[in-house]
Amino acid sequence: MFRIVNESALVGERLTLSAFTQLSGTLGGYPFVKVVVDRETSLIHFMDSRENLFHVKYIAAEILHITPDELERTLDQFNYEVYHRPDRRFCLGILALHGGDRRFFSLETVEADTMTAEMLQYFYTFVREHVDPSLPILLKPANHLQETHVAGIPADELPRVLSHELFSSAPFVPLNPGTTEGRLRVFRTDDEYHAAQRPEWHDIIVMHRVPDDIPRLAGIVNSEHTTPLSHTNVLASGWGIPNAIQVGVLEEVVALDGEWVRYEVDANGTGIVLEPIERPASADAKPSWLATAITLDEPEAESGRILPLAELGWRDHVRYGTKAANLGELCEVAASGSNRWLGFYRIARPPRDNLLSYLARLLDTDEAGIDDAARALFAEHVRVPRGIALPFSLHQRFLQSSPRIQQTIGKLKFALEVDVPQVDAICVELQNLIRATRFPDDLLNLVDEAIIRHLSGVGTFVVRSSSNAEDLAGFSAAGIYESVNHVSDARGIFSSIKEVWASLVSTRSSKLRAQAGISLDDAFMGVVIQEQVRADFGGVLVTTNPMNRNDFRNVYLNVSPKVTDVVEGGDAPLQYLFNTVEGGGRTVSLGAAESDVDDKTKLRLQQLALAGRLLQSHFSPDYRFGQPVDIEWAADAEHFHLLQLRPYA
Structure with a gap:
């Protein structure tokens, strides 16, 4: 029987x-058609x-003939019927070219669909019989459960x-949509980039992978695949500049090097647009x-004691910096829970009043037990490495102990104000002075005593930066200040502290702050000295989908044997999307890995994703609970260790 119902x-x-x-x-750069198979007829x-009409609305209007109001009243039951019922009438999917x-x-179902192996095979066969046979059709499992089912079928x-096979071969990935005009700068190698005249604010850079040390500019084009969570891409997101992956584009645009262009990244496009302009x-x-x-x-740099992280809260960012204050908050949430952490799930998502019933299912409890189950999730799976925080006042006392440092700070302030070429040389001079200046005995004793009191027994430390001039609205500063890993003795700790302090006046950080209107007089640096945990793997989690900000279900998670590979653009990490509403996940990219992680690790990563969503609510600056957070983490056989947390632009 063949018929056309109507124009829809x-x-x-x-x-x-x-x-x-x-x-x-068009979806994700690919043309697509939505498919409904009615098994009953x-x-x-x-x-x-x-116009991207929802499957369920089409079924309700054109097949079942129920009103929109009736659909809204019964939407959760309707979704169960089409996505989860074992003997369902309808099979829903997307056919993309x-x-x-x-x-x-x-051919792909929606990500929350729990089709069995038999149903997946039925769905594929039925669609295959009704599509032009001149092109092959490949089933694309929509989640890890479906991948497991498919693995058992020849x-x-x-x-x-x-x-992950599609993502790794995708010719175009829109990392940050937008349009700009600027001068195109094409660099074939990192050496070529570093040898050239420093890019200016109106430049658009094209490279295989744009490095982390870029100044603020107008646009970015990567000619090879990279993770959306690298420092470079996080900065681009914070700056609000167009940013995309266009595989192989570098050689195609060499002729435009130095020309002025209009650059556009469209989330639903099939590639970047580069048009020559005057x-x-x-x-x-x-x-x-x-x-x-x-x-x-307003910072408080005149006083402050060295404190263990567990004694800090978010209000302490004015004395210890944002990173230290957030770590203190993490300690409190992990130990005692939060009256805010259910906020994201309390928000209405029409026609649903809230998502608490979904959270209850993910936590394997009822709605009355959600808070207790969330506490149990953190108690069982989440840890914050112990550490101490050095206040801004310690940094100021160190700087004031050296007249030469004070004189050079004065020179740098003047050079930044008048924007003279000597800024670079003065920054280098000042950094070298900070590294070479002897620690005053009273400060050395304060730090030594705090480590003995709070961190005795630790074999390896991480010395982290914690400034007040980072993680701000309009100024991310991701990756511009130093942190030092693998520190094992007192000499290394004190030299690392000075390295962190020196990073406040690096050429790059000084210029980026000056561009943002942040005076050197207003920038302060705290230090976190933290136990370095032994980990089997680590990564970065952001509680949003960086490639689709309207996606409220999924969070994006990177995994690597080394955390630094994820954020510093080294070997490409494994990349995942995990659904924090209906549950489940999918592998976006294997990166440099030869194979995916095992099913047990995927289940653990799902728990981390859910913990991240709860933390998003706790750290939200408003009561919409929609501000994503960026979490660096490491994992051993039993726990996830949260290393730092900041807002994600």
């Missing part, structure tokens, strides 16, 4: 390439997807492509972001 879908007929083109919308519906050397369709019976008049003006005021709370 092609029903019961084979989908030709021509019909696909007429019906398709043995009919297939290819929806007109140009992939180009390149080998064109093919991928590939010749059920051809498949995994999410040099705009705005290039001679100051950048608009110079007029954006960066707000700093």
